[in-house]
Amino acid sequence: MANNTNKKGFSIRRLIFNDKYLIITSIILAVIVWVVTSLNIGTDETKTIKVDVPIKLGDEVSEQLGMQYYTLQDTIELNITITGAKYAIGQVTENDLSIKFDTSNVNRTGEQSIPILVTKSTKKLDFTVSSIYPSSVDAYFDVNEAKTFDLYLRYNENAAADGYTFGQPVLSEDKVIISGPKTYVDKVDRAVVDVDFASDQKLKEPYTSECAITVEGTGVEASYLKFSPKDAENNYITTVSVTLPILKVAKLPVSISIDDKPKDFDEKDISISYEVDSIEAGVLESANIKSVDIGSVSFSELKKGRNEFTFDVTALEGVSVLDSELKDIKVVVRIAGDYTAKTVTLNPSDIKIAGVSNDKKASLSNLSSRRVTVYVPTENAKDDITLSAKCDLGDNDESGTYPLTFTVNGNASAWVYGEYTADVTIK
Numbered sequence: 001m002a003n004n005t006n007k008k009g010f011s012i013r014r015l016i017f018n019d020k021y022l023i024i025t026s027i028i029l030a031v032i033v034w035v036v037t038s039l040n041i042g043t044d045e046t047k048t049i050k051v052d053v054p055i056k057l058g059d060e061v062s063e064q065l066g067m068q069y070y071t072l073q074d075t076i077e078l079n080i081t082i083t084g085a086k087y088a089i090g091q092v093t094e095n096d097l098s099i100k101f102d103t104s105n106v107n108r109t110g111e112q113s114i115p116i117l118v119t120k121s122t123k124k125l126d127f128t129v130s131s132i133y134p135s136s137v138d139a140y141f142d143v144n145e146a147k148t149f150d151l152y153l154r155y156n157e158n159a160a161a162d163g164y165t166f167g168q169p170v171l172s173e174d175k176v177i178i179s180g181p182k183t184y185v186d187k188v189d190r191a192v193v194d195v196d197f198a199s200d201q202k203l204k205e206p207y208t209s210e211c212a213i214t215v216e217g218t219g220v221e222a223s224y225l226k227f228s229p230k231d232a233e234n235n236y237i238t239t240v241s242v243t244l245p246i247l248k249v250a251k252l253p254v255s256i257s258i259d260d261k262p263k264d265f266d267e268k269d270i271s272i273s274y275e276v277d278s279i280e281a282g283v284l285e286s287a288n289i290k291s292v293d294i295g296s297v298s299f300s301e302l303k304k305g306r307n308e309f310t311f312d313v314t315a316l317e318g319v320s321v322l323d324s325e326l327k328d329i330k331v332v333v334r335i336a337g338d339y340t341a342k343t344v345t346l347n348p349s350d351i352k353i354a355g356v357s358n359d360k361k362a363s364l365s366n367l368s369s370r371r372v373t374v375y376v377p378t379e380n381a382k383d384d385i386t387l388s389a390k391c392d393l394g395d396n397d398e399s400g401t402y403p404l405t406f407t408v409n410g411n412a413s414a415w416v417y418g419e420y421t422a423d424v425t426i427k
Contacts, residue, residue: 046130047089049097051078057101057114057139067109070140070181070224078134080118084127096122097129101137109142109183140224142181149176149188151213151240155195160246161202165282167245167320173237176213177228187220191227195242203246210239247282247320252289254279256311256331257296264412265299269337275330279313282320292319294329299415300406304341304375307333340381341417346370346389351404353424355393362393366423372406376414386410391422399426 053076057069080097082089098121101114113136118129153169160166176191193211197203215222226236254274283289295311309331313321348364356362374385386409391402401421408414 044083045086045089046081046083047092049080049082049092049094051080051094051097051099052076053078053099055101055137055139057103061103061106061141065106065141066143067106067141068144070142071137072223076116076134076137078116078118078132080129081131082120082127083130084125088125089127092120092125092127096120096125106141109181111138111140113137114139140181142183144179145182145185146177146179146228147185147188149178149191150174151176152190152192153195153242154192155244156197159197159201159203159207161204163249164204165247165249165320165322167247167282167284170243170245172241173229176237176240178215178225179228180225184221184225187217188215188225189217189220191215193240193242195244203244206243206245208241208243211242212239213237245284248285249280249282249322250289251278251280252283252292252319253277254292254294254329256294256309256333258299258302258333259296260299260415262299262408262413262415265415266337266413269335269339271334271336273332273334276326279326279329280322281316282322283318287318289318292316294331297331297333300417300419302333302335302415303417304335304337304339307335309333335375338378339375340378342374342376342381342385344372344374344385344387346372346387346420350387351389351391351422353391353393355395356397356426360397361427362397363425363427364391364422365425368419368421372420373417374408374414375417376408376411380411380414383410385414387416389420391424393424397426399424 055071055074055076057071061067061069078099082092084092098119100117102117103114106112106114115136116132116134118132120127120129151171151174153171155166155169157166171193178185178188178191192214194214195207195209195211197207213227215225227238228236231237254276256272258270279292281292292313294313294316295309297307297309301307301309310328311331312328314327346367346369348367348370351364353362353364372387374387376383376385388407388409389404390406391404393402401423404420404422406416406420408416
């Protein structure tokens with residue numbers, strides 16, 4: 001009886017244990033079924049993929065309409081939202097997407113909005129593209145045009161300190177090629193560089209800054225325009241370097257130099273007078289300039305009596321003339337003393353040709369004149385005058401016309417007046 005009871009109890013416990021095992025197993029199986037079912041037939045999920053896409057619109061438009069496109073950026077970042085089963089969209093990358101710019105409706109010049117089309121490019125994953133942001137890109141379509149402009153520099157000329165002025169500005173580029181849509185390039189009147197001194201006023205030292213290039217014109221849109229030349233990284237430039245020298249204002253006497261003066265010429269026999277004796281100019285303070293040499297005169301340009309010359313003072317080296325109306329200065333050089341003009345016949349055999357290469361031969365083929373005017377002291381006017389002449393080819397030993405230089409033999413106070421040339425043949 002007892003044994004039967006024990007066996008019965010053991011059976012009951014085993015049944016209970018088996019039921020627990022069955023229950024646990026059932027729960028695990030149910031969870032697995034739920035997960036699998038959720039992955040396969042559950043609610044779709046979304047995922048956003050960010051893609052940086054180069055903007056390429058040109059081939060089709062160029063072929064069909066002969067136009068180019070212009071955008072404010074080379075690439076565009078897209079936020080592409082896809083929808084699908086979690087296990088599927090989790091595997092999707094930008095390589096599974098096809099991105100195109102739809103230019104099919106471009107049929108005119110001007111600014112237009114180009115739709116961006118995104119579709120899936122794979123058959124292995126099941127998903128759909130639900131949204132794209134931005135969904136379009138703005139572009140300007142037109143024929144390309146390029147024009148060259150001088151850069152027009154603007155700055156506050158009163159920014160220099162008292163007693164100082166600005167010198168000739170130096171720009172890293174003095175011209176710019178503007179390219180872009182013909183509609184806008186044709187509206188550009190000039191390219192401008194504005195210098196903004198900001199708080200740097202009353203300047204006594206040179207000022208250097210990178211300044212932006214802008215354009216002026218009626219209805220011009222600068223956004224799509226490019227400026228060349230390109231920089232060292234092959235990018236279109238947007239700025240130029242501007243250096244403004246600062247000069248000290250000074251009142252300076254003017255002078256000229258007399259070249260090739262005869263060795264024994266009496267200084268008392270020459271006098272020089274200037275239309276303007278001094279000029280107000282800007283000079284580098286460190287240069288210690290005390291006068292302005294406005295030019296030179298060769299003695300061969302001087303005859304007895306009055307000789308008048310005009311010298312350009314708008315581009316003097318190291319000196320900036322402040323009077324904008326002063327363009328030139330007349331100078332009168334007078335030769336006094338007792339001198340007589342004599343005519344001497346030049347013998348071609350007395351002309352020495354210099355500067356000919358050793359492997360070449362030179363010969364005189366013609367003289368501008370064989371009669372040469374020589375000024376000599378009157379007391380020596382009856383004496384015989386002999387000349388020696390030189391024709392220096394310099395670095396250009398080729399056939400051509402060259403100037404002659406003279407030496408008056410036997411009279412250190414005499415000089416040749418006028419310009420004379422010789423035709424030289426090189427073989």
